[in-house]
Amino acid sequence: MNIWKYLIKRILLMALVLFGVACIVFFIAHVIPADPVGAILGGNAPPEKIDKLRAQLGYDRPLIEQFFSFLKGAVVGDFGVSIKTNNPVMTDIGIYFPATIELALVAIIISIVLGVFLGILSAVHRNKMVDNFSRVFSILGVSMPVFWIGLILILIFYYKLDWLPGGGRINFFLDPPQRITGMYLFDSLFTGNWEVFRDALLHILLPAFVLGYNSTASIARITRSSMLEVLGQEYIRTAKAKGLKKRLVIYRHALRNALIPTITIIGLVFGGLLEGAVLTETVFSWPGLGRYITAGLLSLDYPAVMGGTIYIAFIYSLANLAVDFLYALLDPRMRT
Amino acid sequence: MDKRGNLLDVRQLRVIFHTYRGLIKALNGVDLWMDKQERLGIVGETGCGKSVTAQAMMRLIEEPGKITEGEVWFENRDLLKLSEDEMTKIRGREISMIFQEPKSSLNPVFKSGFQIKETLLNAKKATPANAEEEVEKILGYVGMDASRVKNMYPHELSGGMAQRVMIAMALATQPKLLIADEPTSALDVTIQAQILELLSDLTQKMGNAVMMITHDMGIVAEFCDRVVVMYAGNAVEVAPTKELFQNPIHPYTQGLLRAVPRVGRPGELKAIPGTVPDLVDPPEGCRFHPRCDYAFDQCKNVLPPLLEISAHHYVSCYLCQKDGCPSAKKAGEEPW
Amino acid sequence: MTVANEKTALGFFEKNKPYIDDLKHTVFLFRKSKLTMVGFVLIVIFLLVAFLGPLFLPYDPIAQNFAVRLQPPSQEHLFGTDQFGRDIFSRVIQGSRMALWIIFLVSAISGLLGTTVGIIAGYFGGLIDDIIMRITDMFLAFPSLVLAMAFAAMMGPNFTNTIIAISLVNWTTYARLARAEAMKVKEQPYIEAIRSVGAGTGRILFLHVLPMCISPVIVQLTLRMGTIILTAAGLGFLGLGVQPPTPEWGAMVSDGRNFLVDQWWISTFPGFAIVFVVLGFNLLGDGIRDMLDPRLRR
Numbered sequence: 004m005n006i007w008k009y010l011i012k013r014i015l016l017m018a019l020v021l022f023g024v025a026c027i028v029f030f031i032a033h034v035i036p037a038d039p040v041g042a043i044l045g046g047n048a049p050p051e052k053i054d055k056l057r058a059q060l061g062y063d064r065p066l067i068e069q070f071f072s073f074l075k076g077a078v079v080g081d082f083g084v085s086i087k088t089n090n091p092v093m094t095d096i097g098i099y100f101p102a103t104i105e106l107a108l109v110a111i112i113i114s115i116v117l118g119v120f121l122g123i124l125s126a127v128h129r130n131k132m133v134d135n136f137s138r139v140f141s142i143l144g145v146s147m148p149v150f151w152i153g154l155i156l157i158l159i160f161y162y163k164l165d166w167l168p169g170g171g172r173i174n175f176f177l178d179p180p181q182r183i184t185g186m187y188l189f190d191s192l193f194t195g196n197w198e199v200f201r202d203a204l205l206h207i208l209l210p211a212f213v214l215g216y217n218s219t220a221s222i223a224r225i226t227r228s229s230m231l232e233v234l235g236q237e238y239i240r241t242a243k244a245k246g247l248k249k250r251l252v253i254y255r256h257a258l259r260n261a262l263i264p265t266i267t268i269i270g271l272v273f274g275g276l277l278e279g280a281v282l283t284e285t286v287f288s289w290p291g292l293g294r295y296i297t298a299g300l301l302s303l304d305y306p307a308v309m310g311g312t313i314y315i316a317f318i319y320s321l322a323n324l325a326v327d328f329l330y331a332l333l334d335p336r337m338r339t
Numbered sequence: 340m341d342k343r344g345n346l347l348d349v350r351q352l353r354v355i356f357h358t359y360r361g362l363i364k365a366l367n368g369v370d371l372w373m374d375k376q377e378r379l380g381i382v383g384e385t386g387c388g389k390s391v392t393a394q395a396m397m398r399l400i401e402e403p404g405k406i407t408e409g410e411v412w413f414e415n416r417d418l419l420k421l422s423e424d425e426m427t428k429i430r431g432r433e434i435s436m437i438f439q440e441p442k443s444s445l446n447p448v449f450k451s452g453f454q455i456k457e458t459l460l461n462a463k464k465a466t467p468a469n470a471e472e473e474v475e476k477i478l479g480y481v482g483m484d485a486s487r488v489k490n491m492y493p494h495e496l497s498g499g500m501a502q503r504v505m506i507a508m509a510l511a512t513q514p515k516l517l518i519a520d521e522p523t524s525a526l527d528v529t530i531q532a533q534i535l536e537l538l539s540d541l542t543q544k545m546g547n548a549v550m551m552i553t554h555d556m557g558i559v560a561e562f563c564d565r566v567v568v569m570y571a572g573n574a575v576e577v578a579p580t581k582e583l584f585q586n587p588i589h590p591y592t593q594g595l596l597r598a599v600p601r602v603g604r605p606g607e608l609k610a611i612p613g614t615v616p617d618l619v620d621p622p623e624g625c626r627f628h629p630r631c632d633y634a635f636d637q638c639k640n641v642l643p644p645l646l647e648i649s650a651h652h653y654v655s656c657y658l659c660q661k662d663g664c665p666s667a668k669k670a671g672e673e674p675w
Numbered sequence: 676m677t678v679a680n681e682k683t684a685l686g687f688f689e690k691n692k693p694y695i696d697d698l699k700h701t702v703f704l705f706r707k708s709k710l711t712m713v714g715f716v717l718i719v720i721f722l723l724v725a726f727l728g729p730l731f732l733p734y735d736p737i738a739q740n741f742a743v744r745l746q747p748p749s750q751e752h753l754f755g756t757d758q759f760g761r762d763i764f765s766r767v768i769q770g771s772r773m774a775l776w777i778i779f780l781v782s783a784i785s786g787l788l789g790t791t792v793g794i795i796a797g798y799f800g801g802l803i804d805d806i807i808m809r810i811t812d813m814f815l816a817f818p819s820l821v822l823a824m825a826f827a828a829m830m831g832p833n834f835t836n837t838i839i840a841i842s843l844v845n846w847t848t849y850a851r852l853a854r855a856e857a858m859k860v861k862e863q864p865y866i867e868a869i870r871s872v873g874a875g876t877g878r879i880l881f882l883h884v885l886p887m888c889i890s891p892v893i894v895q896l897t898l899r900m901g902t903i904i905l906t907a908a909g910l911g912f913l914g915l916g917v918q919p920p921t922p923e924w925g926a927m928v929s930d931g932r933n934f935l936v937d938q939w940w941i942s943t944f945p946g947f948a949i950v951f952v953v954l955g956f957n958l959l960g961d962g963i964r965d966m967l968d969p970r971l972r973r
């Protein structure tokens with residue numbers, strides 16, 4: 004199939020899915036009950052005050068009208084004003100999202116490096132001790148709740164050893180770097196602010212490791228299984244028969260083919276990361292979108308929750324789209 | 340011990356495979372030998388161990404398979420005793436291989452020119468400076484439009500073209516021995532003839548010995564100087580091609596020749612009764628005895644040794660020792 | 676008689692040889708993989724504890740006793756006590772039953788819902804199929820915890836809503852599986868034959884299509900059990916799951932957060948319980964996936 008046609012089809016499909024996402028979110032927020040106005044004002048608020056707030060939030064209009072105005076806003080990124088922060092939700096997202104994406108990027112690098120490494124190790128030493136060890140190590144990562152391992156690591160590395168900071172993005176007494184991308188690591192790097200860079204790096208180490216380690220298993224697993232499949236292929240036999248060293252056979256001839264399925268799973272892993280980020284951010288007081296949504300949920304801040312959730316679904320879909328595209332680029336059989 | 344061939348002498352090669360059904364004794368003490376520039380055919384039914392023999396010689400047997408016994412003398416070295424590094428230097432440089440499925444034997448993510456270049460550089464038969472030139476020269480030898488083909492990916496090649504690339508790759512390093520494992524079985528009949536002719540011409544010009552693994556008696560008759568007939572993991576008869584066709588001695592060889600259809604002799608096609616034995620639990624003694632018309636007690640107990648019964652004609656059968664050989668006449672058939 | 680029996684016995688084995696060989700191969704693979712066996716043992720222990728443990732609790736897992744609050748692990752309190760003086764060991768054991776309930780109910784609800792929707796989509800195809808598949812796409816566009824959180828928060832956090840929320844984010848997997856199977860089964864000639872003798876659609880769906888779809892769904896259900904516990908624990912940790920004082924492992928970890936430095940045991944032991952069970956399911960699942968992976972089944 005022509006790659007551009009494929010891409011356009013995928014984008015149209017994504018638009019449809021996002022419309023559905025908006026419907027689901029609206030349904031959750033407006034049809035499933037719980038009384039937001041009551042939650043904001045408390046149980047004994049006078050009726051006229053409740054009515055006023057209802058009108059202000061637009062909850063007095065017919066459901067269908069609310070839905071369309073919500074949809075109209077969502078298309079241009081207007082999710083209304085957060086009840087809690089009093090900022091437009093999109094402004095809040097602009098503030099909180101870079102922290103999440105920074106965390107997710109560092110985490111996904113950790114998990115790709117760790118997962119691909121363990122997967123290759125496992126495949127090359129199939130059913131040996133090395134294989135068993137690396138599989139247990141990666142499966143352990145996905146079996147530990149991120150909030151728990153986060154707490155344990157904070158206990159060890161912050162409270163007991165005092166090697167790493169216990170939370171937040173940057174030392175309280177340091178000024179954040181000048182905002183370019185909103186990601187402290189990049190911004191401090193661009194502005195040459197080494198002190199801040201070092202501090203931000205130390206802060207991100209633990210949460211990114213927790214998050215990345217959690218996603219290692221699926222990458223290791225798919226790398227192992229596709230590597231095993233590739234190692235059994237005839238062209239690998241050819242590569243060996245023509246006298247290439249084992250290292251070249253594995254890293255040049257096998258890995259390139261084996262990574263194709265691995266890349267497809269990175270999209271899924273990214274979804275897992277966003278999910279893990281909600282919990283990791285809570286544990287490490289990381290001011291990201293996950294924490295923003297969680298806080299919104301606990302205080303029934305509807306616009307914040309709806310906007311944040313749709314935004315996350317959007318990013319998730321975008322990541323999957325990028326992965327599909329990358330996949331098509333990597334496999335010459337998919338081109339033409 | 341005297342060497343039986345001045346290029347290659349394989350003695351008592353045994354290979355087993357561990358599977359859930361039990362131990363498969365794939366090679367049961369195979370003997371074969373070759374002189375320089377000789378063309379040896381290895382024939383037998385599917386599963387008789389032809390390809391396993393070739394792979395064992397190259398030490399390409401993988402888990403769950405294992406070489407348990409034997410010697411593979413190549414010139415003055417026992418390949419089974421070399422270190423993995425030394426063996427890597429034999430593969431591709433002194434012994435090359437081509438395979439049955441040319442398209443899947445080439446790595447799908449690399450251009451064909453790169454795959455040949457890689458082989459040349461690895462064997463130090465070219466320098467990075469002149470590699471490109473060499474590749475074009477070699478592709479020219481195998482009758483292809485070098486400038487076009489070298490930039491093509493394997494999925495863009497036809498089966499015949501891919502096999503030509505494989506031949507170019509295998510012969511580029513001027514190996515002393517080329518192992519061709521059913522090189523034409525997967526190709527169209529007309530292409531088969533072309534490929535066979537190409538192989539014949541090139542190896543004659545370059546002076547490589549060729550081990551032709553096939554189940555096609557026609558290819559043997561056309562291409563080979565000498566033939567090894569294999570049955571269930573043993574070499575049962577070895578003879579010069581003409582001698583074998585005129586005077587087949589082992590009852591299995593006779594059966595094999597009768598099973599070949601010939602123009603102008605309808606109704607003479609005969610299948611060998613019974614089926615290929617299950618190698619998890621092979622028959623004791625001569626593995627052919629359950630299907631053999633002449634079998635007697637001795638055959639059921641001990642595997643008959645491969646003995647020279649006339650000049651250059653070796654047979655593993657007790658009939659030759661007991662009361663003369665069961666010649667084709669005795670079996671009531673005309674010779675071929 | 677005996678001769679006849681032998682003959683039928685032989686016939687049975689002959690006829691089913693491929694299946695029996697396949698089964699033998701599966702058992703061979705299962706026993707060869709030590710990790711799978713370890714996972715299996717962990718799950719058996721978890722089931723035993725969940726079924727029998729609550730009958731032999733040393734203390735009441737809910738009753739508060741401020742005389743013994745924040746005690747470190749000791750002979751009397753194996754895992755120590757929490758800020759309300761409750762015995763953590765008893766709460767962890769009681770929590771295993773909660774975990775088992777969650778696994779069981781979520782699997783049952785999402786499995787049933789997913790399979791039903793899936794076979795309807797697969798069997799009828801066309802527009803119905805398109806609509807259902809796009810709906811699953813929409814559910815899959817969310818990270819599942821985020822969606823479960825939203826459901827749980829809006830419906831109000833409690834046990835029932837935890838089950839519903841997790842089921843709602845899980846059913847799509849089974850729907851897609853069942854759909855794929857139903858599409859395969861639908862093409863079989865015997866379905867055509869049954870239809871031609873006048874069997875109703877409902878009858879065909881439930882008596883002939885459903886049984887063929889059930890085994891892959893069940894396999895997938897077991898593979899996802901570890902994830903279900905983690906999602907439930909995540910909800911509990913955030914305060915959006917089962918509410919205190921009911922012992923739920925995720926919420927228990929959260930309870931200990933403020934006491935992490937000096938009373939590490941409050942958060943640590945419930946966490947170990949989660950790791951124990953999830954590791955068991957994941958090791959077992961990893962082995963099962965290996966066995967089902969045709970690429971590895973050599």
